[in-house]
Amino acid sequence: MESLDLFLFGLAIFIFSGWCFNTFIHLLSIFYAKWKLHKQHSETETKDLPGISILKPLVGIDPNLFENLESFFTMKYPSFELLFCIQDEMDASRMIVQSLINKYPAVDAKMFLGGKNVGINPKVNNIAIGYEAAKYDLILISDSGIKMSEDTLVDMATHMTQKVGLVHQMPYACPRRGLHSSFEKVYFGSQHAKMYLSADILRINCATGMSCLMRKAVLDEAGGMKEFGQYLAEDFFMAQAFIDRGWRVKMCSRLAQQNSGTYSITHLQQRLCRWMKLRNAMVPATIFWEPISLCFTLGLMNAWAVSYMLDLSPMSYLLVHTLLWFLLDYTLIKVLENGAVPFSKIDFLVCWCLNEFSYPFLILQSHWDPKIHWRGRNFKLKWGGVVEELYTKQTV
Numbered sequence: 397m398e399s400l401d402l403f404l405f406g407l408a409i410f411i412f413s414g415w416c417f418n419t420f421i422h423l424l425s426i427f428y429a430k431w432k433l434h435k436q437h438s439e440t441e442t443k444d445l446p447g448i449s450i451l452k453p454l455v456g457i458d459p460n461l462f463e464n465l466e467s468f469f470t471m472k473y474p475s476f477e478l479l480f481c482i483q484d485e486m487d488a489s490r491m492i493v494q495s496l497i498n499k500y501p502a503v504d505a506k507m508f509l510g511g512k513n514v515g516i517n518p519k520v521n522n523i524a525i526g527y528e529a530a531k532y533d534l535i536l537i538s539d540s541g542i543k544m545s546e547d548t549l550v551d552m553a554t555h556m557t558q559k560v561g562l563v564h565q566m567p568y569a570c571p572r573r574g575l576h577s578s579f580e581k582v583y584f585g586s587q588h589a590k591m592y593l594s595a596d597i598l599r600i601n602c603a604t605g606m607s608c609l610m611r612k613a614v615l616d617e618a619g620g621m622k623e624f625g626q627y628l629a630e631d632f633f634m635a636q637a638f639i640d641r642g643w644r645v646k647m648c649s650r651l652a653q654q655n656s657g658t659y660s661i662t663h664l665q666q667r668l669c670r671w672m673k674l675r676n677a678m679v680p681a682t683i684f685w686e687p688i689s690l691c692f693t694l695g696l697m698n699a700w701a702v703s704y705m706l707d708l709s710p711m712s713y714l715l716v717h718t719l720l721w722f723l724l725d726y727t728l729i730k731v732l733e734n735g736a737v738p739f740s741k742i743d744f745l746v747c748w749c750l751n752e753f754s755y756p757f758l759i760l761q762s763h764w765d766p767k768i769h770w771r772g773r774n775f776k777l778k779w780g781g782v783v784e785e786l787y788t789k790q791t792v
Contacts, residue, residue: 408701415698415717418689422724425593429731432593435649437550445553447475448609449530451537453522454482454489459657462492464543469500473549478505479526483518485509489540515625516785518773519605524621533613539606543570543655551650552609561614561643562635565607565652566592571738575747576661578739582747583664584654585729587690587755596647603645605631607652614638627781628768629674651732661750665758670770672762678781687759691721691752722748 450468458464468478480493490507497505512524523537534556536549548565555563566589569580595602608631615621618637624630635645675682687693695717699710726744730737737744767786768775774786 404704408704411697411701412705414688415694415701418694419720419724421594422590422721422728424597425590426724426728426731428593428597429589429728432596432647433649433651433732434734435551437547437554442472442474442550445474445550446534446556447477447532448473448534448536448549448553449526449532449612450476450478451523451526451530451535452478452480452540453519453537454480454493454540455484455487455518455522457488457492458541460543460655461489461540461657462496464541464655465492465496466499467544467546468538469496469503469505470546471544471549472546473553475532476504476549477531478503479523479530480505480507481511481523481526482507482509483511483522512621514620514622515627516775516783517625517628517630518770520621520625520630524625527612527621530612533611534609535612535615536607536609537605538608541654541656542607543653544607545650545653548648548650552648555646555648556609556611559644560646561611561638561641562603562645563609563648564603564605564631564635564645565650566596566647567604567606568651568653568732570653570655572655572659575743576659576664578743579661579747579750580654580659580664581738582725582729582744583668583751585732586725586748587751589728589732592647599644601632601635601639601645603631603635604652605629605634606654608634609648610634610638611643614641614643617641626783628770628775628777628783629678629781632674632678633781665754668755669758669762670768672759673766673768673777674781676762677777677779680779683763687756690755691718693756695721 452465452468482490482493490509493507506529508525508529510525511522513521514524515521527535534553536552552563552565568584569577571577571581592602614637615634618641624633627633638645672686675686688697695714698717699714702708702713703710725748726737766777768777768783775783776786777783
């Protein structure tokens with residue numbers, strides 16, 4: 397009996413230590429975000445910045461596509477080119493790109509049609525021709541749903557110092573209408589933001605491919621687009637290629653403003669579930685650590701631990717823990733907004749609770765169905781992150 401008590405006491409200390417570490421990371425992320433994000437750049441910093449080739453993979457038309465693409469034409473940067481990559485020659489996005497090229501003739505912009513089959517990843521296949529045609533040593537891969545502020549390129553380029561090989565933006569979301577927009581902001585501004593900020597502090601590979609600036613020479617050394625076409629999470633493996641070669645991966649101070657015109661809570665949760673499946677295959681440790689790092693999971697575990705060690709009420713402790721976590725998340729999203737949150741505190745509470753309660757079920761779903769559905773195609777994910785496409789048999 398004494399050995400059991402000793403084991404339970406040791407387990408309680410271990411859980412409480414994990415809670416203290418998680419809370420420390422939460423606080424550290426807030427202070428780091430306050431120091432890191434929204435920095436202003438002087439005019440002297442823009443001098444002698446290297447040229448950048450921007451690859452824009454496009455598939456179909458989004459309600460906000462024109463607005464998003466136009467933000468790249470109006471960026472203030474000494475020298476850059478826009479390389480629009482369109483897989484299907486009949487894709488309607490071609491008309492939008494051409495209209496913007498006509499509207500901004502002074503901007504160096506080109507279209508590449510048809511793509512090139514270098515692997516199983518549709519995005520990599522789409523940008524392969526544009527990648528080969530890029531004339532600058534720095535490559536920015538940017539998704540069609542990203543809206544850029546005019547100084548974003550300057551910010552990313554100034555972070556590309558001598559020992560840095562890859563600079564990425566932390567995902568966030570533009571303000572849009574409806575509760576589903578608020579839910580998106582709450583997720584990317586709390587749970588997701590904490591993960592990205594802490595990863596940048598601890599130098600853990602957590603780069604995002606939705607807006608990522610890289611040294612082309614290093615990518616070529618790693619095998620170019622053909623090497624990364626075998627993965628769906630090509631961004632993770634690109635970042636790892638830089639890390640393996642001794643380069644640093646850094647997050648810049650401008651947020652990646654996702655501005656898709658098609659958005660909903662269901663759509664976001666499908667994305668989150670797909671990302672979980674990829675994380676589980678690439679970094680199996682997340683299968684264990686992600687569930688226990690959630691607010692209510694960790695709170696329940698620590699409520700037992702504290703009550704066992706100190707004879708406190710578990711329910712009272714759980715309420716205090718939840719309130720503290722809620723306040724820290726609200727503080728973090730205010731830092732990301734650099735001011736007032738663009739929705740009411742009631743909306744934040746509703747979205748925060750919905751996210752915290754639904755996320756464990758998404759984790760279970762990611763294990764229940766290992767297949768990945770992306771861009772109208774189905775893939776089977778293997779350990780290590782390699783995928784193979786699943787083809788549906790056609791009957792006549």
